[in-house]
């Protein structure tokens with residue numbers, strides 16, 4: 448117990464700020480992948496064959512590539528080889544590469560979640576939209592997507608939960624986040640090793656459980672009555 | 674049979690509102706529309722009859738290009754339906770469509786269902802669209818439901834809203850694909866009465882239906898389809914009392930015995 452308390456004395460502040468890093472990664476990557484995933488889903492349901500082919504290829508490539516590899520690619524190739532710099536600040540640059548990697552990966556899953564939502568919208572809705580003179584984009588924006596999102600809340604919640612946990616992979620980009628700190632703590636405080644694991648697990652559980660509960664609640668509350 | 678029968682219909686010198694010329698369509702091997710020629714003049718009410726699977730819905734759906742055709746042309750008020758794009762969307766707005774399953778926008782209020790087309794497809798101001806929608810909802814008798822969602826209305830009410838939604842685009846022709854087939858019997862008449870009202874006001878209508886009473890009362894012309902062809906075309910009296918083809922006789926015989 449004494450040992451555990453002293454771990455908090457020593458690392459408490461760092462743990463909180465490192466976990467704050469994970470939450471920030473989650474926030475920006477969630478926005479990014481929601482936007483990119485929606486665009487991809489639109490491509491996959493569009494009447495233009497080349498858009499559909501692009502969307503399908505994107506999903507198949509990035510859904511089937513391990514996130515670690517995407518992250519390593521971002522850091523080693525984008526930064527290391529091509530010297531891509533989003534920011535002159537060294538740490539901020541890695542942080543942004545990590546957001547990019549997380550976004551690229553998770554948007555494939557967001558796309559598929561939205562597509563499952565589109566499948567909950569009866570075909571007649573799109574036909575009625577076309578019949579009153581709406582072309583593809585207005586029909587998608589005004590009729591299909593609003594219903595599709597409401598049908599996709601639960602799967603989108605699952606993607607968000609996966610994203611929260613997957614932010615730990617940003618350690619590959621040496622971003623200050625909690626799984627990086629965990630390594631350091633394990634090295635210096637092996638005496639409370641198990642408690643370190645548990646503590647960090649609790650950090651995630653505290654965030655993930657409400658997300659799950661909220662999305663379940665919202666998916667019921669916002670379900671489209673037919 | 675289908676070509677010379679135009680003499681039966683009310684002809685005018687004006688351009689027909691709908692003209693199909695030599696339209697053919699296949700679903701794979703199935704020749705679902707076979708050399709269809711059809712002209713509908715302004716103010717005419719054409720009822721399409723025929724057994725299930727004869728191609729009635731497909732015919733309706735090609736007229737506003739929810740289905741593509743293989744060969745032939747379809748003209749709306751003299752303009753050939755374009756393949757895709759903005760022009761198609763614009764021409765579609767001239768063709769109102771009422772579906773068997775209503776297809777009201779499930780996430781929008783009754784009022785929004787009716788104003789969406791005028792505002793988004795025609796660029797009408799919201800206040801003006803609201804006024805137009807309320808007058809149409811009034812006319813079909815569901816104005817007091819304007820803030821509800823479609824799922825909160827009965828089938829008959831939903832279908833009347835769907836008619837109002839189509840009318841809000843000020844279409845040149847209205848297509849009805851079995852508008853009462855999904856309704857409970859006690860709601861069929863409220864929808865048919867709305868349609869009869871429209872017919873009396875001079876709306877050009879193409880109606881696929883199994884309601885022979887409606888055909889008798891409101892149709893200027895009856896078209897009988899079977900196996901993807903227009904087999905017979907005549908006035909309602911003539912069709913019901915003295916059908917020419919064996920297939921039409923067979924069809925009517927089955928209706929009476931059931």
Ligand SMILES: Nc1ncnc2c1ncn2[C@@H]1O[C@H](COP(=O)(O)OP(=O)(O)O)[C@@H](O)[C@H]1O
Pocket residue numbers: 700703705723724725726727728729730731732
């Ligand atoms: N999307 C489709 N794909 C393949 N076959 C179809 C499709 N839609 C309709 N059909 C077939 O075309 C024929 C005509 O259908 P339809 O126009 O719906 O007939 P009706 O409305 O007169 O009952 C039927 O045999 C039907 O099975």
Ligand SMILES: [Mg+2]
Pocket residue numbers: 729730731851
């Ligand atoms: Mg049909």
